[in-house]
Amino acid sequence: MKIAILGSGGREHALAVQISKSKKLDKVYCIPGNAGTDSIGKNVNLELDNFDEIYRFIKNEKIDLVIVGPEKPLVNGIVDYLNKKNIKVFGPNQKVAQLEGSKIFTKKICEKYNIPTANFGIFKDKEETFKFLQNRKMPLVIKADGLAAGKGVYICKDIESSKNAVIEIFNGKFGKADQILVEEFLEGDEMSYFVISDGLCFKSFNTAQDHKRVGEGDTGKNTGGMGSYAPSKLINKNLEEKIINRIIKPTLTAIKDMGQMYNGFLYAGLMIKDNEPYLIEYNVRMGDPECQTILPLLKSDLLDLIIASCSNNLKEKNIEWFEKKSLCIVLCSKGYPESYKKNIDIPNLQKIKSSNNNFIYHAGTKISDNAILAVGGRVLNFVSISDNYLDSRNEAINQIEKLNWKNGFYRSDIGFKVIDK
Numbered sequence: 001m002k003i004a005i006l007g008s009g010g011r012e013h014a015l016a017v018q019i020s021k022s023k024k025l026d027k028v029y030c031i032p033g034n035a036g037t038d039s040i041g042k043n044v045n046l047e048l049d050n051f052d053e054i055y056r057f058i059k060n061e062k063i064d065l066v067i068v069g070p071e072k073p074l075v076n077g078i079v080d081y082l083n084k085k086n087i088k089v090f091g092p093n094q095k096v097a098q099l100e101g102s103k104i105f106t107k108k109i110c111e112k113y114n115i116p117t118a119n120f121g122i123f124k125d126k127e128e129t130f131k132f133l134q135n136r137k138m139p140l141v142i143k144a145d146g147l148a149a150g151k152g153v154y155i156c157k158d159i160e161s162s163k164n165a166v167i168e169i170f171n172g173k174f175g176k177a178d179q180i181l182v183e184e185f186l187e188g189d190e191m192s193y194f195v196i197s198d199g200l201c202f203k204s205f206n207t208a209q210d211h212k213r214v215g216e217g218d219t220g221k222n223t224g225g226m227g228s229y230a231p232s233k234l235i236n237k238n239l240e241e242k243i244i245n246r247i248i249k250p251t252l253t254a255i256k257d258m259g260q261m262y263n264g265f266l267y268a269g270l271m272i273k274d275n276e277p278y279l280i281e282y283n284v285r286m287g288d289p290e291c292q293t294i295l296p297l298l299k300s301d302l303l304d305l306i307i308a309s310c311s312n313n314l315k316e317k318n319i320e321w322f323e324k325k326s327l328c329i330v331l332c333s334k335g336y337p338e339s340y341k342k343n344i345d346i347p348n349l350q351k352i353k354s355s356n357n358n359f360i361y362h363a364g365t366k367i368s369d370n371a372i373l374a375v376g377g378r379v380l381n382f383v384s385i386s387d388n389y390l391d392s393r394n395e396a397i398n399q400i401e402k403l404n405w406k407n408g409f410y411r412s413d414i415g416f417k418v419i420d421k
């Protein structure tokens, strides 16, 4: 089969590597891809916003199936657009992608279907929100409704910072805001829980934990993700039953009640307290960098699962995993998540040897005249697989130190909650 993957991050490189292990794959195209995906398949430099151009390319190349990596094209309706033209796509349609595209959409489902989540209020303007905030117990969490690349969430410790968040959101920092979400602050430990769904049935697709903050000890600014490990240490049979019965199943029922089907990966961002799960948010795709730690643990054929998912045939499939611990450290450009230099050479990269258990997924890289240049904030993902998180972390750090990239920085404490006790 000929497959196109949309996206250019570490997640998309990991997807490309994993599907290239399948006998069913003839050729993979990455739109637009990065320097890593270029060595597996063919990169095609098209804008993800330009659906017409993507369609023309897919049609001309006779591509059989499109896998959508990031959320933005899903929320903007690429699945509906391509399906109308009889192109098969792995990913949810625009209506159900609202699970990620609108936090208020998801909260309303939680309310109607009794899904455990933080208590919340929805407000229509600044004054109404300020009135609610008076004499509230802090901290409170204030959220912009729409996609904000992980930036539209404020955890506020006092009334001043709460008001500031409300003003920034209603003034349009994350796009036009007609509504705002105010939530109770949940205590506990976070966990990312994944399923793959074909619209009729779903299967669990492992767990992970990411580190979103830029600084050691989970401090400083939010980023796209500085590292992750899989599986989460929090998961157990009893917790998984609660997640499935109280969160995943009611959500998929809600989708069905809307006359819709969920096709693709579904990612539940959860808070776990005393072995009880609460939904923080949904994402309608794999996580990045969670994907880079989960896929190397997959024993089953990913492409086969994706094909089954697109033909409502997932029920027949058994998903098997290696019983190993996987850890990913993201090497970033100095300055990230604020401003950083672009087009910086990564001189030693081609000298780093990967093995079955240690490898690199590219993110913000491109090839230029046989050199590999850093073009993004998150540049390379160093992944290591072993029998324990500590060995995996040590080996990932070892590889980063070998690269010795002068323009890079990374967190050396990924997985600290499960390692440094």
Ligand code: AMP
Pocket: 118, 141, 150, 153, 183, 184, 185, 186, 187, 190, 212, 269, 280, 281
């Ligand atoms: P979100 O984009 O909704 O995942 O929020 C980003 C991050 O903010 C989450 O990963 C949590 O660390 C934190 N967060 C969001 N909502 C809450 C909440 N109600 N209570 C505590 N932390 C939260």
Ligand code: GLY
Pocket: 210, 224, 225, 283, 286, 287, 288, 289, 290
């Ligand atoms: N790792 C967080 C995300 O993919 O949204």
